Amino acid sequence: MNNSKNILNYMFGKGTISNLETILNLKESVNTYIVYYIDEYFKDSDLVKKLPIKEEDKVFFVQTKDEPKTQFINEYRDILVQENKNKPKAIVAIGGGITLDTGKAVSNLLTNEGNAEDYQGWDLVKKPGIYKIGIPTISGTGAEASRTCVMTNPDSGLKLGMNSDFTIYDQLILDPDLTKTVPREQYFYTGMDTYIHCIESLNGAYRNAIGDAFSNQAISLCKEVFLSDDMMSDENREKLMVASYLGGCAIANSYVGVVHPFSAGLSVVLDTHHCIGNCITMNAMEEFYPKEYKDFFYMAKKQGIKIPKAICTDLDEQTYFNLYNSTLIHEKPLLNALGSSFKDKLTLDKVKEIFKRM
Amino acid sequence: MNNSKNILNYMFGKGTISNLETILNLKESVNTYIVYYIDEYFKDSDLVKKLPIKEEDKVFFVQTKDEPKTQFINEYRDILVQENKNKPKAIVAIGGGITLDTGKAVSNLLTNEGNAEDYQGWDLVKKPGIYKIGIPTISGTGAEASRTCVMTNPDSGLKLGMNSDFTIYDQLILDPDLTKTVPREQYFYTGMDTYIHCIESLNGAYRNAIGDAFSNQAISLCKEVFLSDDMMSDENREKLMVASYLGGCAIANSYVGVVHPFSAGLSVVLDTHHCIGNCITMNAMEEFYPKEYKDFFYMAKKQGIKIPKAICTDLDEQTYFNLYNSTLIHEKPLLNALGSSFKDKLTLDKVKEIFKRM
Numbered sequence: 001m002n003n004s005k006n007i008l009n010y011m012f013g014k015g016t017i018s019n020l021e022t023i024l025n026l027k028e029s030v031n032t033y034i035v036y037y038i039d040e041y042f043k044d045s046d047l048v049k050k051l052p053i054k055e056e057d058k059v060f061f062v063q064t065k066d067e068p069k070t071q072f073i074n075e076y077r078d079i080l081v082q083e084n085k086n087k088p089k090a091i092v093a094i095g096g097g098i099t100l101d102t103g104k105a106v107s108n109l110l111t112n113e114g115n116a117e118d119y120q121g122w123d124l125v126k127k128p129g130i131y132k133i134g135i136p137t138i139s140g141t142g143a144e145a146s147r148t149c150v151m152t153n154p155d156s157g158l159k160l161g162m163n164s165d166f167t168i169y170d171q172l173i174l175d176p177d178l179t180k181t182v183p184r185e186q187y188f189y190t191g192m193d194t195y196i197h198c199i200e201s202l203n204g205a206y207r208n209a210i211g212d213a214f215s216n217q218a219i220s221l222c223k224e225v226f227l228s229d230d231m232m233s234d235e236n237r238e239k240l241m242v243a244s245y246l247g248g249c250a251i252a253n254s255y256v257g258v259v260h261p262f263s264a265g266l267s268v269v270l271d272t273h274h275c276i277g278n279c280i281t282m283n284a285m286e287e288f289y290p291k292e293y294k295d296f297f298y299m300a301k302k303q304g305i306k307i308p309k310a311i312c313t314d315l316d317e318q319t320y321f322n323l324y325n326s327t328l329i330h331e332k333p334l335l336n337a338l339g340s341s342f343k344d345k346l347t348l349d350k351v352k353e354i355f356k357r358m
Numbered sequence: 359m360n361n362s363k364n365i366l367n368y369m370f371g372k373g374t375i376s377n378l379e380t381i382l383n384l385k386e387s388v389n390t391y392i393v394y395y396i397d398e399y400f401k402d403s404d405l406v407k408k409l410p411i412k413e414e415d416k417v418f419f420v421q422t423k424d425e426p427k428t429q430f431i432n433e434y435r436d437i438l439v440q441e442n443k444n445k446p447k448a449i450v451a452i453g454g455g456i457t458l459d460t461g462k463a464v465s466n467l468l469t470n471e472g473n474a475e476d477y478q479g480w481d482l483v484k485k486p487g488i489y490k491i492g493i494p495t496i497s498g499t500g501a502e503a504s505r506t507c508v509m510t511n512p513d514s515g516l517k518l519g520m521n522s523d524f525t526i527y528d529q530l531i532l533d534p535d536l537t538k539t540v541p542r543e544q545y546f547y548t549g550m551d552t553y554i555h556c557i558e559s560l561n562g563a564y565r566n567a568i569g570d571a572f573s574n575q576a577i578s579l580c581k582e583v584f585l586s587d588d589m590m591s592d593e594n595r596e597k598l599m600v601a602s603y604l605g606g607c608a609i610a611n612s613y614v615g616v617v618h619p620f621s622a623g624l625s626v627v628l629d630t631h632h633c634i635g636n637c638i639t640m641n642a643m644e645e646f647y648p649k650e651y652k653d654f655f656y657m658a659k660k661q662g663i664k665i666p667k668a669i670c671t672d673l674d675e676q677t678y679f680n681l682y683n684s685t686l687i688h689e690k691p692l693l694n695a696l697g698s699s700f701k702d703k704l705t706l707d708k709v710k711e712i713f714k715r716m
Contacts, residue, residue, distance in 0.1 A: 006364035217575035
């Protein structure tokens with residue numbers, strides 16, 4: 001029984017971040033302080049200066065060198081408990097996928113006992129988290145709309161989110177002005193996360209008409225953006241923000257395919273970030289997604305974006321073995337893409353060859 | 359500040375209506391009885407026999423000869439109060455736009471004082487209604503996703519819904535099996551409601567990237583359905599159900615245009631039903647939507663559907679005057695479509711001429 005949960009409210013448009021204070025004021029709550037997670041990139045920025053931050057609020061600037069670790073989430077929780085700030089009126093997360101996922105995970109952990117690693121998996125979160133508002137500052141991951149928050153647990157080696165309806169944001173503010181300052185490369189790599197998870201969905205076995213509709217529209221918007229002369233024009237940043245949201249809705253109704261498992265392998269073994277990892281993986285995807293492979297590299301060329309290459313050509317055997325394991329562990333998407341014989345198709349030699357092609 | 363509210367949960371796919379009992383069981387509530395509104399078309403049908411209706415539940419079969427009147431909604435409330443069934447665990451509405459809108463309106467009225475006519479307008483509903491589940495059995499109106507429930511008040515002559523976030527369904531079950539038995543003409547007329555409100559949105563002044571994305575995808579699905587050889591195939595009924603939902607989301611982010619005000623005129627003055635009224639209005643829309651006019655009639659021809667014509671050629675002057683008033687009262691969509699000088703463009707003579715062309 002797949003009962004898709006939506007974001008409750010979303011506000012879209014240039015300048016909509018100025019409504020944050022009104023939204024916070026409308027929310028009823030016993031406590032009045034807010035906990036903010038803000039991408040460290042915006043420290044000392046005008047964006048932060050204009051936020052309605054009060055003295056009683058708690059602000060964290062989130063580092064984005066590493067993707068979220070379960071330990072970071074536990075530490076945020078511990079600080080809030082120590083400072084008696086663990087029952088905020090709202091959590092507000094402003095940033096990219098890492099920051100948005102951090103806000104989701106902390107929100108769940110403040111109302112559910114135990115540690116972050118206890119909730120890595122499907123539908124393990126028992127109670128609704130703290131009311132949370134997501135404000136993306138880069139488009140593509142779909143983290144703003146998805147029901148997960150990816151976290152790595154270095155002890156168990158598990159890269160897995162709190163996959164739960166409770167993980168979904170209560171309110172989004174989708175303000176395309178916030179993506180103006182994203183560096184071009186990162187804008188492309190991250191935007192392409194939407195393109196890639198949507199082509200994976202449409203080429204998988206687990207499809208349905210509603211997931212397809214979201215994917216098709218998101219892909220169509222990505223193509224408009226990345227085939228245009230200025231992918232970062234006002235209009236295109238609006239379109240990419242919508243594509244990212246719709247791509248997140250698509251994923252809620254389908255599965256990814258071959259790209260994400262390989263990209264997760266890169267991420268776990270070589271610490272490659274998710275979005276650039278997807279793009280690097282595309283180097284080796286011609287046999288699985290021939291038409292989309294062509295389109296992807298055509299768009300990269302059109303935008304003058306170089307996709308890093310040959311990062312896995314010369315690794316030791318143990319590393320290839322680790323990559324193999326970290327890829328094959330993602331059974332659901334591989335089953336979706338390649339059917340029940342996916343393990344026969346992806347032998348150690350074959351997987352090694354694929355990584356070498358990247 | 360336009361803060362769009364989503365349907366909280368939706369379940370999509372063939373046979374998903376069988377999950378109704380599970381969904382009702384998952385919902386926590388003091389009372390356990392359910393109030394059902396079911397399109398009278400399904401009385402004595404297998405659909406109703408398979409529903410998890412218990413003895414303590416209250417079932418209404420909704421007549422669909424007339425569109426909802428405020429008085430009907432008040433009467434439903436009175437019956438429930440008399441029978442001490444006015445605090446149900448849930449309201450379940452199963453049917454087309456009339457039935458879905460009835461479920462919404464009664465849900466609001468059971469928790470808000472006064473009568474239905476007190477809430478005709480924007481954001482007048484003060485408290486959340488009874489938890490409600492919408493199950494459409496025909497695709498196109500978008501009533502399943504919209505924040506209004508159209509009602510006519512014969513005393514005031516007002517055709518206006520309870521436009522409110524509280525009007526939005528908490529849960530949808532989108533089961534394309536339920537549209538199998540819809541008569542071909544009605545399937546076309548109703549499906550075209552989606553096409554029409556989306557082309558109106560895309561041709562209006564109040565646009566944004568997210569409304570456009572929903573509209574474009576809904577139109578694209580409508581075209582796939584109505585340009586195919588069998589518009590009612592399993593696959594096409596799935597697509598049209600998705601288009602209707604997305605069209606409802608589009609309307610939440612934009613306005614309609616010229617068609618809906620004229621169609622509302624027909625509805626108020628001549629009792630024409632909404633969806634066929636839109637199609638009849640299309641007869642006279644070439645000057646406003648030339649490309650879409652052509653596409654619309656091409657699709658009708660392709661499906662062998664006759665659009666009624668010449669229903670307003672020979673009316674008395676008072677009736678034309680009433681039609682004029684009932685059309686021009688819809689200022690928001692006319693402003694969206696024609697700009698601030700819409701009253702100069704739509705003189706009495708011009709409006710009369712347009713109605714005569716239908």
